Amino acid sequence: MIHNLAKRAHDRNWTLDPVIRSLLDTDWYKLAMQQFIWRHFAGTRVRFTVINRTASVPLAEVLNEAELRAQLDHVRTLRFTKSELIWLAGNTFYGQHNIFSSGFIEWLSGLALPPYRLAREGDQFRLDFEGPWEEVTLWEIYALAILSELRTRRGYARLDEMDLDILFARAKARLWSKVERVTGVPGLRFADFGTRRRHSFLWQEYVVALLGARLPDIFSGTSNTYLAYKHNLEAIGTNAHELPMVLTALARRGQLRGCDLAGAQYEVMRLWQEMYGGAMRVMLPDTYGSTWFFRHAPDWAADWTGVRLDSKDPFTAGDEALAFFAAHGRDPREKLLIPSDSLDAQRMLGLHAYFGGRIQPGHGPEDFRNAADFHDPAKWVHVPRCRISAGIGTNLTNDVADCAPLPVPEFLPISLVCKVAEVEGQPAVKLSDNYAKATGPTEEVAYYRSVFGAEGVADLPVST
Amino acid sequence: MIHNLAKRAHDRNWTLDPVIRSLLDTDWYKLAMQQFIWRHFAGTRVRFTVINRTASVPLAEVLNEAELRAQLDHVRTLRFTKSELIWLAGNTFYGQHNIFSSGFIEWLSGLALPPYRLAREGDQFRLDFEGPWEEVTLWEIYALAILSELRTRRGYARLDEMDLDILFARAKARLWSKVERVTGVPGLRFADFGTRRRHSFLWQEYVVALLGARLPDIFSGTSNTYLAYKHNLEAIGTNAHELPMVLTALARRGQLRGCDLAGAQYEVMRLWQEMYGGAMRVMLPDTYGSTWFFRHAPDWAADWTGVRLDSKDPFTAGDEALAFFAAHGRDPREKLLIPSDSLDAQRMLGLHAYFGGRIQPGHGPEDFRNAADFHDPAKWVHVPRCRISAGIGTNLTNDVADCAPLPVPEFLPISLVCKVAEVEGQPAVKLSDNYAKATGPTEEVAYYRSVFGAEGVADLPVST
Numbered sequence: 044m045i046h047n048l049a050k051r052a053h054d055r056n057w058t059l060d061p062v063i064r065s066l067l068d069t070d071w072y073k074l075a076m077q078q079f080i081w082r083h084f085a086g087t088r089v090r091f092t093v094i095n096r097t098a099s100v101p102l103a104e105v106l107n108e109a110e111l112r113a114q115l116d117h118v119r120t121l122r123f124t125k126s127e128l129i130w131l132a133g134n135t136f137y138g139q140h141n142i143f144s145s146g147f148i149e150w151l152s153g154l155a156l157p158p159y160r161l162a163r164e165g166d167q168f169r170l171d172f173e174g175p176w177e178e179v180t181l182w183e184i185y186a187l188a189i190l191s192e193l194r195t196r197r198g199y200a201r202l203d204e205m206d207l208d209i210l211f212a213r214a215k216a217r218l219w220s221k222v223e224r225v226t227g228v229p230g231l232r233f234a235d236f237g238t239r240r241r242h243s244f245l246w247q248e249y250v251v252a253l254l255g256a257r258l259p260d261i262f263s264g265t266s267n268t269y270l271a272y273k274h275n276l277e278a279i280g281t282n283a284h285e286l287p288m289v290l291t292a293l294a295r296r297g298q299l300r301g302c303d304l305a306g307a308q309y310e311v312m313r314l315w316q317e318m319y320g321g322a323m324r325v326m327l328p329d330t331y332g333s334t335w336f337f338r339h340a341p342d343w344a345a346d347w348t349g350v351r352l353d354s355k356d357p358f359t360a361g362d363e364a365l366a367f368f369a370a371h372g373r374d375p376r377e378k379l380l381i382p383s384d385s386l387d388a389q390r391m392l393g394l395h396a397y398f399g400g401r402i403q404p405g406h407g408p409e410d411f412r413n414a415a416d417f418h419d420p421a422k423w424v425h426v427p428r429c430r431i432s433a434g435i436g437t438n439l440t441n442d443v444a445d446c447a448p449l450p451v452p453e454f455l456p457i458s459l460v461c462k463v464a465e466v467e468g469q470p471a472v473k474l475s476d477n478y479a480k481a482t483g484p485t486e487e488v489a490y491y492r493s494v495f496g497a498e499g500v501a502d503l504p505v506s507t
Numbered sequence: 508m509i510h511n512l513a514k515r516a517h518d519r520n521w522t523l524d525p526v527i528r529s530l531l532d533t534d535w536y537k538l539a540m541q542q543f544i545w546r547h548f549a550g551t552r553v554r555f556t557v558i559n560r561t562a563s564v565p566l567a568e569v570l571n572e573a574e575l576r577a578q579l580d581h582v583r584t585l586r587f588t589k590s591e592l593i594w595l596a597g598n599t600f601y602g603q604h605n606i607f608s609s610g611f612i613e614w615l616s617g618l619a620l621p622p623y624r625l626a627r628e629g630d631q632f633r634l635d636f637e638g639p640w641e642e643v644t645l646w647e648i649y650a651l652a653i654l655s656e657l658r659t660r661r662g663y664a665r666l667d668e669m670d671l672d673i674l675f676a677r678a679k680a681r682l683w684s685k686v687e688r689v690t691g692v693p694g695l696r697f698a699d700f701g702t703r704r705r706h707s708f709l710w711q712e713y714v715v716a717l718l719g720a721r722l723p724d725i726f727s728g729t730s731n732t733y734l735a736y737k738h739n740l741e742a743i744g745t746n747a748h749e750l751p752m753v754l755t756a757l758a759r760r761g762q763l764r765g766c767d768l769a770g771a772q773y774e775v776m777r778l779w780q781e782m783y784g785g786a787m788r789v790m791l792p793d794t795y796g797s798t799w800f801f802r803h804a805p806d807w808a809a810d811w812t813g814v815r816l817d818s819k820d821p822f823t824a825g826d827e828a829l830a831f832f833a834a835h836g837r838d839p840r841e842k843l844l845i846p847s848d849s850l851d852a853q854r855m856l857g858l859h860a861y862f863g864g865r866i867q868p869g870h871g872p873e874d875f876r877n878a879a880d881f882h883d884p885a886k887w888v889h890v891p892r893c894r895i896s897a898g899i900g901t902n903l904t905n906d907v908a909d910c911a912p913l914p915v916p917e918f919l920p921i922s923l924v925c926k927v928a929e930v931e932g933q934p935a936v937k938l939s940d941n942y943a944k945a946t947g948p949t950e951e952v953a954y955y956r957s958v959f960g961a962e963g964v965a966d967l968p969v970s971t
Contacts, residue, residue, distance in 0.1 A: 047511040205720060212679030219673050219912060256669060257912070448683060448721070 062114050062192045062244060066123050066154070067131075067269035069184040070238055072280030074131070074268060075323065078147045079286070081177040083314055089179055089289060090465040093170040093186055094482070096505055097457035101166030105453065106193050111168070112161060114189045118182075119156045128152055130272050137322040156182060171464075176289065183285075183461040187239040190459055191441070195242050198453030206448050213446035214242075218250060221388050222257055228417040229425040230399050232432040233391055234279040235265040236383055237440030240456055247440045251276065263432060279434070281325040281351050281381060284473050285463045286311045288330060292466035304494055309341055316347070325349045325381060329476045331491060333360060334499030337367040345371035349379030349430070355476035355499065357382040357390075361398055363499070365429055375429045383434035387442075391433040392417070401426040458505055477503045526578050526656045526708060530585045530618070531595075531733035533648040534702055536744030538595070538732060539787070542611045543750070545641040547778055553643050553753060554929040557634040557650055558946070560969055561921035565630030569917065570657050575632070576625060578653045582646075583620045592616055594736050601786040620646060635928075640753065647749075647925040651703040654923055655905070659707050662917030670912050677910035678706075682714060685852050686721055692881040693889040694863050697855055697897040698743040699729040700847055701904030704920055711904045715740065727896060743898070745789040745815050745845060748937050749927045750775045752794060756930035768958055773805055780811070789813045789845060793940045795955060797824060798963030801831040809835035813843030813894070819940035819963065821846040821854075825862055827963070829893055839893045847898035851906075855897040856881070865890040922969055941967045 080087070095102055123131075128148050136142045143151075157174035159182065170190075172182040202210065225231055235254070241247040251270045254262040264277030271278035287308035293299040294307040302310045308330055316324050324347040328336035333355055350364040361382070365375040382394055396402060396417070401424045416422050441456045462482050463471045472483030472491045478500060481488055544551070559566055587595075592612050600606045621638035623646065634654075636646040666674060689695055699718070705711040715734045718726040728741030735742035751772035757763040758771040766774045772794055780788050788811040792800035797819055814828040825846070829839040846858055857873075860866060860881070865888045866874070880886050905920045926946050927935045936947030936955045942964060945952055 045513065047514060049509070050511060205717060209679060209683050212676040213683065215673060215676030216680035219677065222912075253669060448686075 059113055059117060061117050062189045063118050063121065063185050064244065065127065065269045066118075066121050066181070067127050067272055068188070068238070068244065069181060069268055070236075070266040070280055071136070071268045071271065071278035072266065072282055073181055073184055075136075075142070075280060075319070076282055076286060077177055077180055078143055079282075079315060079318055080180060081147055081150060082318065084289070085175065085177050087176040087289065087293070088174065088467050089176045089463050089471075090171055090173040091179055091182055091461050092172075092464040093168065093190070093459065093461045095167055095457065095459050096479075097459070098167070100452075100457050102190065102194075103163045103168050104166050105197055106168075106190070108161070108163065108168075110193060111189065114193065115159050115161070115186070118185045118189075119158070121156070123151050123154065125152075127272065131268075134272075134278075136278055139319075139321055139323075142319070142323075154178065154181075156185070159186075170461075172461075173465075180285065184239050186461050187459055188241060188244070191240050191456075192243045194453045194457075198447070198451040201449065201451055201453075202447060210443065210447040214246070214443040215249075217442065217446065218253065222254070224388055225258065225261055225392070228261070228392070228395065230427060231261050231392075231395050231417075232263050233261065234263045234277075234432065234434050235267065235270075235436075235439055236279075236434035237436040237438075238265075238267045239461075240437045240459065241440035242443050242454070246443070248274075250440055266434070281323075282311075282315065282327060284327065284330050286315075287327075288463050288471045288473055289466050291331070292469055292471045296467065296469055298467065304491075305339065308336065309339075309344070312344060312347070322348050325351055325379065327351045327353060328364070329354045329360075331474045331495040332498065332500055333363060333476050335495045337363060340367070342371055345373045349381060351381040351383055351434075353384045353476075354480050354503075355384075355501070356503065357384065357386075357394055358397055360476070361394070361429075361431075365398075376427060377430070379430040379432060381432055381434055383436070385438075386433050386435045387438035388435075391435065394433065395431060396423060398429055398431045399427050400424060401428075474500070476500055477505065479503065479505045523577055523581060525581050526653045527582050527585065527649045528708065529591065529733045530582075530587050530620075530645070531591050531736055532652070532702070532708065533645060533732055534700075534730040534744055535600070535732045535735065535742035536730065536746055537645055537648055539600075539606070539744060539783070540746055540750060541641055541644055542607055543746075543779060543782055544644060545611055545614060546782065548753070549639065549641050551640040551753065551757070552638065552931050553640040553927050553935075554635055554637040555643055555646055555925050556636075556928040557632065557654070557923065557925045559631055559921060559923050560943075561923070562631070564916075564921050566654065566658075567627045567632050568630050569661055570632075570654070572625070572627065572632075574657060575653065578657065579623050579625070579650070582649045582653070583622070586619065587615050589616075591736065595732075598736075598742075600742055603783075603785055603787075606783070618642065618645075620649070623650075634925075636925075637929075640930075644749065648703050650925050651923055652705060652708070655704050655920075656707045658917045658921075662911075662915040665913065665915055665917075666911060674907065674911040675710075678710070678907040679713075681906065681910065682717065686718070688852055689722065689725055689856070692725070692856070692859065694891060695725050695856075695859050695881075696727050696895070697725065697850075697899055698727045698741075699731065699734075699900075699903055700743075700898035701900040701902075702729075702731045703925075704901045704923065705904035706907055706918070710907070712738075714904055730898070745787075746775075746779065746791060748791065748794045750779070751791075752927050752935045752937055753930050755795070756933055756935045760931065760933055762931065768955075769803065772800065773803075773808070776808060776811070786812050789815055789843065791815045791817060792828070793818045793824075795938045795959040796962065796964055797827060797940050799959045801827060804831070806835055809837045813845060815845040815847055815898075817848045817940075818944050818967075819965070820967065821848065821850075821858055822861055824940070825858070825893075825895075829862075840891060841894070843894040843896060845896055845898055847900070849902075850897050850899045851902035852899075855899065858897065859895060860887060862893055862895045863891050864888055938964070940964055941969065943967065943969045 131143050132148045157178045160171040162169045172179045235251050251265045252274050255276050264279040265271055266280050268278050290299055290311050291307040294302045294304050299307055326347050345368050352360040361380045368375045368378050403422050406422045437456045444455050470484050470487045472487045474481050474491055595607050596612045621642045624635040626633045636643045699715050715729045716738050719740050728743040729735055730744050732742050754763055754775050755771040758766045758768050763771055790811050809832050816824040825844045832839045832842050867886050870886045874886055901920045908919050934948050934951045936951050938945050
C-alpha cells in the first residue's frame with residue numbers, strides 16, 4: 044500500500060473548502076432573469092434578505108459566523124471563466140440559440156458580486172445583499188446553498204468515517220429506490236430544482252449525474268447551470284417571483300411607466316416574451332394569488348406555453364390553469380404544467396396520474412402510490428390532459444434525513460429563502476397562494492390584499 | 508484536480524489481483540485442527556475434493572480456468588509471515604495462552620501448500636487436493652473462497668462504475684439494517700463464519716470491521732484468522748467434520764488403534780480435549796447422525812462446553828443437545844449452543860428467543876420477527892435456558908443479491924463445499940442429519956447407515 048503523500052498532505056492542508064465552486068453554480072433561471080434585469084432595469088436598487096422560516100433552528104448558533112463569512116467572501120472572488128462564458132453563449136437553451144446576447148456575456152465577464160451585510164440577531168443571522176438589482180440577484184442561490192451546506196458540515200462533525208460511509212450508502216440506496224419507482228412510467232418527466240437547499244454540491248452532483256445516466260427519458264435536466272455545463276445535461280428553469288415583486292413595487296411608487304400595481308405582473312410577461320418567447324414562456328401566476336391572476340390576465344397570456352404551480356395545492360392549481368387556457372379557447376392538451384412546490388416522488392406520481400393520463404373507472408389518483416400501477420393498463424392509460432413536468436428540489440438533493448446511523452438534526456432540511464425585501468428603499472411584497480408564504484411588512488401586505496383580494500388563498504403547511 | 512499518476516498506472520497494470528492475500532486468510536478452526544492432525548495423524552494421505560451442490564450453475568462455463576489456476580498457483584507461493592506466526596504464538600484464543608506449540612509454529616513457518624489437480628468435467632470443474640492431511644487440509648477454505656470470489660468478479664463484469672457504486676451502497680444499507688435490527692437485544696451473541704462463501708475478501712473485511720466497531724457486545728468475532736489478526740478481533744471456531752470422517756475411515760480399515768467404526772468420532776473428542784480442553788470443547792454431533800451420537804456418547808462428553816448445530820433443524824437439534832446434558836446430570840444453563848447452518852438474522856433471533864430467554868405466556872418464537880420485540884418485557888424476559896452464540900456465514904458475507912441495479916446471477920450464492928473424499932485410498936463418508944448433505948460413494952454410505960441408522964435424519968433444503 045503506497046500512499047499518495049501529496050494528496051494526504053493536501054487533505055489536511057486546505058484553508059477553505061468552497062461551497063460555491065463557480066458562478067455558474069446557480070439556477071439557470073437566475074441568469075435568464077439577470078439578462079432581463081440588465082436589459083430593462085439595470086441600476087434599480089434592491090435589497091435581498093435571507094429569511095429562515097424554520098425559526099426553531101437557531102442558525103447563528105448552529106453555524107460558525109467566521110466560516111460563513113469566508114464562504115461568502117470566496118463567492119466575491121469568483122468570476123465567470125472564459126470556458127463558462129463560451130458555453131453560455133454557444134449552448135442552446137430550450138432549443139433556442141443565442142439566448143444570451145453578446146453584450147450581456149461581455150458584461151458578465153466583468154461581474155463581481157457586490158458586498159453582503161451579515162449580523163447576528165438573537166440566535167439568527169441577518170444577511171442582506173444590497174445594490175444594483177442585476178448584480179444582487181445572483182446572491183440568492185449562492186447564499187442559500189452556502190447556508191445549507193455549512194449546516195450539513197456541522198452534521199458531518201457528529202460522524203466518524205464509518206458513520207459517513209453508512210450515511211452515503213443509505214442515501215444512495217434511497218435515491219436508487221426512487222429511480223426504480225419511476226422507471227418506465229409512460230410520459231413521466233421531471234427536473235432537478237434542488238440547488239438552493241441541497242445537502243451539498245457533491246451530493247447534488249451525484250444525484251444529477253446518476254439520474255441523467257439512468258433515467259435519460261424521464262429526467263429532463265437540472266436547474267443547476269454548472270452541473271448542466273459539466274455533465275452535458277439540459278439547463279432547466281422558468282422565472283421567479285422577484286420579477287413581479289420588483290416591478291409591482293416600482294408601480295406602487297409610480298415608477299413603472301404605463302403600469303399600475305395590478306398590471307405590473309403582466310408587464311413582466313410582456314417584456315419576457317419580447318426577450319425570450321417560445322418554450323421559455325412559462326408563467327408564475329401565484330405572486331399575488333393565482334385566482335386573481337387568471338381572472339385579469341390578458342388574452343395573449345393564454346398563448347404562453349405553460350404555468351408553474353408553486354404555492355397552491357397543485358391538483359387545484361393545475362385544474363385552475365387548464366381552465367384558464369380552455370376559457371380563452373386554447374387547447375389545454377398542448378399546455379405544460381410545472382409543479383415545483385414541496386414535491387417528492389409520491390406526489391409527482393400522483394400529479395402525473397391526475398394530469399398526465401386517463402384514470403380508468405373505479406380508480407383515482409390514490410391508486411398510484413406505487414409506480415408499478417402505472418404499468419397496469421386496467422388502471423391507467425397514458426392519454427394526457429396536458430403536458431406535465433415536475434421540478435423536484437429538496438426531496439431530491441437533500442433527502443438524507445435518517446440515513447446516518449445516529450440522529451443528525453442538521454440533516455433535516457429547513458425552509459430558508461432569500462427574497463427581495465426592498466426596491467428603491469420601498470418594501471417589496473409577495474402574497475402567494477399560501478398565507479404562510481406571504482412576505483413583506485404587515486401594512487404593505489394589507490394594502491396589496493386590498494387590491495388583489497384573497498380568493499383561492501389558503502393556509503398550507505410550508506415545507507422546504 | 509491532480510491525479511495520482513502512479514496509482515492510475517498501477518490500477519491498469521496488475522497481472523493478478525489475489526483473492527487470498529495471506530495463509531492466515533482461513534477459518535481459525537482449520538489451524539486448530541491442523542495442529543491436531545500434525546500432532547496425531549501427520550502423513551495420513553487424504554484427498555479433498557470440491558463439490559458444487561448447485562449443479563444448475565455451470566461453474567466451468569462461468570469461470571475462466573486460467574484465472575482459477577493463477578489464483579490457486581498464487582496460494583502455493585504464499586508462506587506464513589514472521590509477524591503472522593508471532594501473532595499465532597503470542598495471541599490468546601478462547602482465553603488460553605499458547606494454544607499453538609512452538610514445534611507447530613516452527614513447522615508452519617516452512618509450510619507451502621501441496622499441488623492441486625484441476626480438470627474440466629462437462630460444465631463443472633473437478634478440483635482435487637491430495638497429499639499429507641496436515642498440508643492438504645488448508646486448501647479447503649482457500650479453494651472455496653477463490654471460487655466464490657472469481658464468480659463475484661464475473662458478476663462485476665456486467666456492471667459499470669455507477670452500477671458498482673449502487674451495488675455497494677445497497678449492500679451497506681442492507682448490512683446496516685441488520686445492525687439496527689439486532690442492536691440492544693439482551694444477551695445476543697453471534698460470530699462471522701462466512702469466509703468460504705464470501706462475496707469477496709474486501710466485502711468480508713468491511714462487514715467484519717463494521718460489526719466489530721458497531722456491535723461490540725453482540726458480535727463476538729470472526730472465524731477468519733487474518734481479519735482477527737488485522738482488526739484486533741476474536742478468532743472464533745470449533746472443529747469440523749473432517750476429523751471424525753478421517754478417523755472413522757481409518758477405523759473402517761482397522762487403522763485406528765483401539766477404535767471401531769462407531770467409536771472413532773468419540774476418539775476425536777478424546778484427543779481434542781487432551782490437546783485443547785476448556786472452551787474449545789464444542790462437539791459436532793451430526794457427522795453420522797446426532798441422535799445416534801448422543802445415545803452412544805460417553806458420559807465425559809457431557810462435560811464439554813457445548814454443541815454446534817449444523818445440519819438438523821436447529822430448534823430440534825438444540826433441544827436434543829440440552830436433553831443430552833440433562834440426562835447426564837449436567838446443568839443445560841451452563842452449556843453453549845452454536846447454530847451454524849444457513850442462519851440469517853431472522854432465524855438467529857428466533858433461536859435466541861427460543862433458547863436464550865423466557866417467552867411470556869401467549870407469545871411464541873414467531874413473535875420475535877422484529878428485533879424490537881426483544882425490548883418488550885411483556886413478551887420476553889432474558890432468562891436463558893442455555894448459552895447460545897450463532898455463527899452466520901453466507902447471509903453475512905455474501906448477501907448482496909438484488910443489490911445491483913440489474914440482475915447479476917453470479918451474486919446468488921451457491922452451495923459449494925470442499926470435503927475429504929478419500930483417506931489412504933479408501934472413501935470417506937459423512938451422513939449428516941440431512942440426507943441431502945451426505946457425502947461418499949453410495950455403497951459406503953449404505954454401509955455406514957447400517958451401523959449408525961437414520962434416526963432423526965431428515966430431508967431439508969440445502970442452502971448455502
